[in-house]
Amino acid sequence: MLTEDSLQNFRQIMVTAINPTICILGCLANIFNMIIFTRKHMRSSTNIYLTALAFADFFYLFFSLSELFNYQRFSHFYVAIYFYSYGTIVWLKEAFSYISISITVSFTIERYIAVRYPIHRQRYCTETIAKRVIIALFLFCILGTIAKPFEFKFVHKTKGYNSKTGNYCDQELACLETSQPERIELARNINDTSTTTKFICNDAENNRTFELNQNDVENCKKIDYYKTEETDLRFNTTYVQIYSIVVTIIFVLIPLIVLIVFNSLLIHIVHEASKLREKLTQVPISRSDSGLKKNANEIKTISQENKITIVLISIVVVFLLCQIPWAIYVIFLYFTNILSSELAYFLAIILNTLVDINSAINLILYCGLSEDYRKTSKKLLRELTFRASSTASSSSNKQKSMSTLADHTIYTS
CATH class of the missing domain: 1.20.1070.10 (Rhodopsin 7-helix transmembrane proteins)
Incomplete structure (x- = not known):
């Protein structure tokens, strides 16, 4: 299927x-x-x-x-x-x-x-x-x-992207750009002193509030997004x-x-x-x-x-x-x-x-x-091989001559 x-x-x-x-x-x-x-x-x-x-x-x-x-x-x-x-x-x-x-x-x-x-x-x-x-x-x-x-x-947009999770976070980005999300520390339970964090976004334009993903709020960044659409x-x-x-x-x-x-x-x-x-x-x-x-x-x-x-x-x-x-x-x-x-x-x-x-x-x-x-x-491959070997041989001879000249210089000094 x-x-x-x-x-x-x-x-x-x-x-x-x-x-x-x-x-x-x-x-x-x-x-x-x-x-x-x-x-x-x-x-x-x-x-x-x-x-x-x-x-x-x-x-x-x-x-x-x-x-x-x-x-x-x-x-x-x-x-x-x-x-x-x-x-x-x-x-x-x-x-x-x-x-x-x-x-x-x-x-x-x-x-x-x-x-x-x-x-x-x-x-x-x-x-x-x-x-x-x-x-x-x-x-x-x-x-x-x-x-x-x-x-x-061609379409060019900006999107929210969490590089750690590889997910898009457009909602979190929009909240971060328009208003600072409210951070709330909540106790896990009565006997546990540790807390958990929530982010609440106040959407004044639509008169509503909603909870955001903590990881996306902390790691969400604006990126350029490119794509092609049909006309x-x-x-x-x-x-x-x-x-x-x-x-x-x-x-x-x-x-x-x-x-x-x-x-x-x-x-x-x-x-x-x-x-x-x-x-x-x-x-x-x-x-x-x-x-x-x-x-x-x-x-x-x-x-x-x-x-x-x-x-x-x-x-x-x-x-x-x-x-x-x-x-x-x-x-x-x-x-x-x-x-x-x-x-x-x-x-x-x-x-x-x-x-x-x-x-x-x-x-x-x-x-x-x-x-x-x-x-x-x-014939072409033989020519290329010959040229490559000639170039390598020439380079090797040049290095040897330079090395001999260096040795001679050290010896005469």
Whole structure:
């Protein structure tokens, strides 16, 4: 049975432990991906798309990390900045999520053109076109969700807080600020000389008196309290319905349908290409050397194209496995009343984690399926290791020379 307390505990574990770990590792992985794909010998239109995908995934995970601040509502200036910027953070997180989806669609279509219509490859599958498409997608997704920040507003209040008990003491603070509470010493009983203390607050405005908690009166202090509240726009039914329908259709349903169709076509093309490669390898012995050389080049080209296509297919398959459940959830949430609030809350936590995993996992796919990526990664890591060891060796030699100079100075004196 999903209770409010169990859901809050589950959310706290996910948001403060599991999700941050995924996001931090994913951010590091995407930085590494961007470094690899921007190496000079790795430049290609496909890798430009993959660089942009790593960039979008990085910022999506970066903004997802901000969920940690939901568990700190007071005392810290950086928490105030977070809640002040909350609407913008939600907007950019959503925008980068849609940018990631759009880029995945773009490189899938580009790959289909490259392998299905190779004659048009030089015209449509260029680095210049890839850059223009990426810029257009960034602008479209950011401007398409620009209303999001206006759904939230920043709230700054002062509250009473007992640092010893961790409880709020607004009533005691109000009494302390408006009137001094009356302190009364009462004997415990007739035979006991010890006393107990009570604090009575006189609420003149409401013409009443009430007893206060002694611990809170003695330890209650004023603190700054920050949070975000939803604006009237968020409660506007017409706006919510239009925004939900438009966003779901443009940024979720259409891209997923396009990905399923084109990915299926790519899988079919890879299968056909594999069959063609098998036929080409069965070359008759009587054929000329030039024919054999041409055949070998064709086999090599088909093999290279297949490898690139398989990497992209794997990215899309993992993407669909992680995103389709979220898309189904969004449709049920916005357009039906089947899900209870507890179940919807629980599913949102799980599916958000699944989307985070999708944004963090591409490095594993690249390492497992791309030989060029593995070679470049190993070369880069060797370079970094060499530089680190050279720096350490240089520092050690410098310290030794300084030590030798010191010893020589002592000896000659």
